[in-house]
Amino acid sequence: MRxxxxxxxxxxxxxxxxxxxxxxxxxxxxxxGMLTSxxxxxxxxxxMDLERERGITIKLKxxxxxxxxxxxxxxxxxxxxxxxxxDFNYEVSRSLAACEGAVLVVDATQxxxxxxxxxxxxxxxxxxxxxxxxxxxxxPSARPQxxxxxxxxxxxxxxHDAPLIxxxxxxxxEQVLEEIVKKVPAPxxxxxxxxxxxxxxxxxxxxxxVTCYIRVFEGQVKPGMMVKMMATGKSFEVxxxxxxxxxxxxxxxxxxxxxxYLTASIKNVKExxxxxxxxxxxxxxxxxxxxxxxxxxxxxxxxxxxxxxDFNTVRDALExxxxxxxxxxxxxxxxxxxxxxxxxGFLGLLHMEIIQExxxxxxxxNIITTAPSVIYRVTKTSGEVxxxxxxxxxxxxxxxxxxxxPIVSANIMTPTEYVGxxxxxxxxxxxxxxxxxxxxxxxxxxxxxxxxxxxxYDFFDALKSKTRGYASFDYELKGYQQSELVKMDILINxxxxxxxxxxxxxxxxxxxxxxxxxxxxxxxxRHQFAVPxxxxxxxxxxxxxxxxxxxxxxxxxxxxxxxxxxxxxLEKQKEGKKRMRQIGSVEVPQEAFxxxxxxxxx
Amino acid sequence: xxxAGLYIHIPFCERKCHYCDFTSVAGNKDLMDRYVGYxxxxxxxxxxxxxxxxxxxxxxxxxxxxxxxxxxISKIMDGVRxxxxxxxxxxxxxxxxxxxxxxxxxxxxxxxxxxxxxxxIQSMNDGVLKRIGRIHTGEQVENTIGxxxxxxxxxxxxxxxxxxxxxxxxxxxxxxxxxIIFDLEHISMYGLILEEDTLLHNWYSRxxxxxxxxxxxxxxxxxGIEFLESKGFRQYEISNLAREGFECRHxxxxxxxxxxxGAGLSSHSSMGGKRHWNYTSFGNYFKKLDEEDLPIEGVExxxxxxxxxxxxxxGIRLNDGIAIDDYEKRFGYSFMGKYGKVVRRHEISGLxxxxxxxxxxxxxxxxxxxxxxxxxLP
Numbered sequence: 001m002r003x004x005x006x007x008x009x010x011x012x013x014x015x016x017x018x019x020x021x022x023x024x025x026x027x028x029x030x031x032x033g034m035l036t037s038x039x040x041x042x043x044x045x046x047x048m049d050l051e052r053e054r055g056i057t058i059k060l061k062x063x064x065x066x067x068x069x070x071x072x073x074x075x076x077x078x079x080x081x082x083x084x085x086x087d088f089n090y091e092v093s094r095s096l097a098a099c100e101g102a103v104l105v106v107d108a109t110q111x112x113x114x115x116x117x118x119x120x121x122x123x124x125x126x127x128x129x130x131x132x133x134x135x136x137x138x139x140p141s142a143r144p145q146x147x148x149x150x151x152x153x154x155x156x157x158x159x160h161d162a163p164l165i166x167x168x169x170x171x172x173x174e175q176v177l178e179e180i181v182k183k184v185p186a187p188x189x190x191x192x193x194x195x196x197x198x199x200x201x202x203x204x205x206x207x208x209x210v211t212c213y214i215r216v217f218e219g220q221v222k223p224g225m226m227v228k229m230m231a232t233g234k235s236f237e238v239x240x241x242x243x244x245x246x247x248x249x250x251x252x253x254x255x256x257x258x259x260x261y262l263t264a265s266i267k268n269v270k271e272x273x274x275x276x277x278x279x280x281x282x283x284x285x286x287x288x289x290x291x292x293x294x295x296x297x298x299x300x301x302x303x304x305x306x307x308x309x310d311f312n313t314v315r316d317a318l319e320x321x322x323x324x325x326x327x328x329x330x331x332x333x334x335x336x337x338x339x340x341x342x343x344x345g346f347l348g349l350l351h352m353e354i355i356q357e358x359x360x361x362x363x364x365x366n367i368i369t370t371a372p373s374v375i376y377r378v379t380k381t382s383g384e385v386x387x388x389x390x391x392x393x394x395x396x397x398x399x400x401x402x403x404x405x406p407i408v409s410a411n412i413m414t415p416t417e418y419v420g421x422x423x424x425x426x427x428x429x430x431x432x433x434x435x436x437x438x439x440x441x442x443x444x445x446x447x448x449x450x451x452x453x454x455x456x457y458d459f460f461d462a463l464k465s466k467t468r469g470y471a472s473f474d475y476e477l478k479g480y481q482q483s484e485l486v487k488m489d490i491l492i493n494x495x496x497x498x499x500x501x502x503x504x505x506x507x508x509x510x511x512x513x514x515x516x517x518x519x520x521x522x523x524x525x526r527h528q529f530a531v532p533x534x535x536x537x538x539x540x541x542x543x544x545x546x547x548x549x550x551x552x553x554x555x556x557x558x559x560x561x562x563x564x565x566x567x568x569x570l571e572k573q574k575e576g577k578k579r580m581r582q583i584g585s586v587e588v589p590q591e592a593f594x595x596x597x598x599x600x601x602x
Numbered sequence: 603x604x605x606a607g608l609y610i611h612i613p614f615c616e617r618k619c620h621y622c623d624f625t626s627v628a629g630n631k632d633l634m635d636r637y638v639g640y641x642x643x644x645x646x647x648x649x650x651x652x653x654x655x656x657x658x659x660x661x662x663x664x665x666x667x668x669x670x671x672x673x674x675i676s677k678i679m680d681g682v683r684x685x686x687x688x689x690x691x692x693x694x695x696x697x698x699x700x701x702x703x704x705x706x707x708x709x710x711x712x713x714x715x716x717x718x719x720x721x722x723i724q725s726m727n728d729g730v731l732k733r734i735g736r737i738h739t740g741e742q743v744e745n746t747i748g749x750x751x752x753x754x755x756x757x758x759x760x761x762x763x764x765x766x767x768x769x770x771x772x773x774x775x776x777x778x779x780x781x782i783i784f785d786l787e788h789i790s791m792y793g794l795i796l797e798e799d800t801l802l803h804n805w806y807s808r809x810x811x812x813x814x815x816x817x818x819x820x821x822x823x824x825x826g827i828e829f830l831e832s833k834g835f836r837q838y839e840i841s842n843l844a845r846e847g848f849e850c851r852h853x854x855x856x857x858x859x860x861x862x863x864g865a866g867l868s869s870h871s872s873m874g875g876k877r878h879w880n881y882t883s884f885g886n887y888f889k890k891l892d893e894e895d896l897p898i899e900g901v902e903x904x905x906x907x908x909x910x911x912x913x914x915x916x917g918i919r920l921n922d923g924i925a926i927d928d929y930e931k932r933f934g935y936s937f938m939g940k941y942g943k944v945v946r947r948h949e950i951s952g953l954x955x956x957x958x959x960x961x962x963x964x965x966x967x968x969x970x971x972x973x974x975x976x977x978x979l980p
Contacts, residue, residue: 550973551820552820555840563870563877570975
């Protein structure tokens with residue numbers, strides 16, 4: 001049965017982490033009866049274990065629900081899930097672009113948080129109808145009226161008739177369904193016009209190749225059609241279109257206003273980028289949908305195959321991840337210490353961690369990651385301007401006229417009791433205080449300009465630790481600012497290890513150098529000789545620690561009953577050695593390359 | 603075929619020392635009697651399984667064999683003789699804990715054919731002994747050794763430990779000075795290893811005891827060896843020294859990868875390219891023997907690469923090291939062809955030396971032997 005365009009509702013749910021987005025999605029799916037209770041898994045939309053562990057949604061997906069409203073008519077709801085982290089703003093914006101409305105979930109006890117705001121602004125940018133919903137009203141500490149006032153004051157959205165719900169218990173969730181029918185506009189768009197469809201997500205599997213999640217804005221798409229990806233210019237023959245309920249259901253076609261999936265034997269994963277517009281190759285639309293951008297990574301790090309791992313396997317895995325992830329970029333690079341690997345660009349730190357974990361878990365790879373870096377802008381004395389994302393590529397100081405670093409404007413929402421601690425932290429991270437707004441008597445938002453280089457170092461962990469997790473944080477790139485930056489090298493046994501090099505602010509170099517040297521002393525095993533660890537700026541040593549020589553590594557007793565056990569101890573020791581990187585005559589464990597950025601409680 | 607060694611495990615102690623992770627319990631008379639009965643059955647089964655092999659050495663260890671009644675030891679020795687072909691000049695050792703040995707026991711041991719005693723001295727400092735949970739004093743060590751001599755033991759080993767909680771170099775040297783007076787034939791010197799699941803480890807991890815620093819511990823080792831060498835001992839293995847001709851033949855068998863049979867709870871055997879180990883619980887041990895089976899819990903093949911690795915790992919522990927010729931005859935490869943690269947590396951680091959067709963550890967290599975041994979693993 002084909003549903004009329006005016007009975008379609010395309011919407012997303014947006015919320016701050018833990019405000020109940022996934023729980024509400026579960027209830028909506030249950031109450032529309034598309035799935036039996038037995039089929040219901042906790043948090044249906046969160047596909048990956050990783051996400052479940054972190055309680056966040058990384059990749060988005062669409063699900064089609066059928067709702068019989070109180071007016072007696074059946075409506076098709078396309079619920080499009082969005083990731084909830086600042087790193088994925090572009091992806092959020094693309095999935096919001098596929099919608100006409102957004103359900104804004106706000107926790108009745110927590111109120112508006114940094115990401116609530118960030119997501120609302122993205123939704124407003126897409127001209128979406130926003131339906132506020134107050135969740136967790138079953139909790140004793142719920143204060144729905146105050147929260148409604150807060151939403152009206154801070155965000156400026158009329159909220160006095162917002163449904164007061166408990167997604168956990170299903171309380172008043174039906175009101176949400178009715179609101180969606182009444183307030184979210186039906187899609188418009190001419191089904192007879194040339195095809196114009198937005199890719200808002202894509203993923204790869206080895207059977208079908210790339211599957212794209214699409215929203216058709218104009219025209220129709222059906223199997224057998226030749227379609228063109230307007231940004232990449234590549235054409236493909238469509239093999240299947242359909243909708244996603246609990247599984248893929250193939251259909252004859254998808255028409256203007258509809259949301260579904262499309263496969264087209266797309267083998268090369270780079271050719272179905274999120275945000276691209278699909279059109280009919282023979283009768284193309286004049287203009288692509290707005291908003292496509294090749295996302296710009298903000299954070300870079302080196303990813304190298306660990307000992308015994310193959311360069312090509314790592315490349316294949318990165319390519320596969322790139323399918324779902326237009327934001328991931330990489331190119332081959334070479335490190336003296338680590339050999340052949342890749343310089344990878346990410347949207348932010350979380351994105352970087354997720355990619356690392358997926359490489360390790362899903363692809364079972366053994367990789368070494370170097371400390372993250374941002375993109376520095378270097379103006380040489382010759383007038384040439386360079387962008388540097390690998391500290392090793394920084395020109396010699398004599399060739400540098402000046403350097404600039406990326407600055408973000410950060411909003412930190414916090415209970416007032418932590419304001420002092422946060423200000424101290426931001427000060428320490430070279431932040432510039434802009435202003436402070438009171439959201440209510442006990443909660444403020446602090447606005448700071450912070451160098452991104454400090455944010456990626458250990459800012460999240462420090463903030464979490466200093467505010468016991470109560471502060472929330474959100475940032476966006478503001479621009480570049482001239483800064484006194486230096487390249488700091490680490491020498492192990494007098495040998496420079498390029499993979500450890502960092503660009504740091506001059507004032508921070510001594511402290512950072514000492515911390516890194518101390519940590520390396522802890523993680524590098526002792527050798528038969530003393531190993532000096534030095535931090536240097538140019539030829540000037542700014543910190544020095546020594547790993548004492550190993551004096552004893554012997555099994556005192558080894559008799560008949562001990563032999564098997566002792567041999568196993570030796571085997572274990574040998575295994576440990578295999579996971580080491582040989583740098584000169586020193587063996588460095590792989591985790592050493594990450595310890596340079598661990599948050600220090602001190 | 604080389605003569606086999608026979609190890610007999612007595613898993614009883616008056617109480618467990620704080621550093622000990624061996625299989626032992628504070629047994630009662632009934633359990634001990636029962637155990638000895640099963641042990642005899644195992645000896646008989648082992649003998650028929652392995653075709654009544656020739657036995658060149660016997661080692662009765664534990665636990666504390668000397669907590670058993672002397673008649674039990676006699677029964678065990680009778681069992682050894684009736685089931686195996688015991689060499690006429692076999693070395694037969696029993697481990698003794700000072701404080702558990704009476705004159706009657708000492709005499710009885712000699713009568714049952716035991717000709718070597720290994721005394722767990724550990725330290726001559728009563729404070730140190732107490733801290734590590736030993737049940738005896740220095741004075742009792744002296745009495746025990748006196749009794750053994752009177753009973754006619756002419757080959758006595760003393761086990762010493764160093765690197766003990768709160769121990770100083772001075773303290774260890776004093777123990778050596780006091781030990782040398784006993785005029786022993788053999789001394790073993792073990793650096794304490796903090797094994798997990800021991801009381802001492804628990805105390806250490808909770809910060810209740812402090813251990814000597816690594817440098818200090820190594821000083822104890824080297825100064826201890828120098829001192830004993832100046833008194834006429836020769837070091838022949840990482841932890842063992844003896845007067846000329848008194849090297850422990852039983853233990854040399856282990857390091858030379860000779861075959862051995864282990865009897866008793868948790869003991870290991872190495873026969874015909876297989877190593878097996880017995881059950882560690884009395885229940886399983888008794889049950890298997892009731893079923894007329896050897897009480898074997900597990901087995902691994904020590905063949906090919908593994909045999910080669912063990913030959914080298916164990917052989918290198920000896921001060922004489924490994925005769926390259928022996929290796930090449932046994933395994934058929936050129937030693938330097940296969941290990942030349944790692945040997946050279948360790949030679950440059952000063953851990954091994956090649957002398958007269960042998961490879962052996964240097965003094966420094968004795969401290970860092972694991973670094974060499976891991977390179978012999980397949």
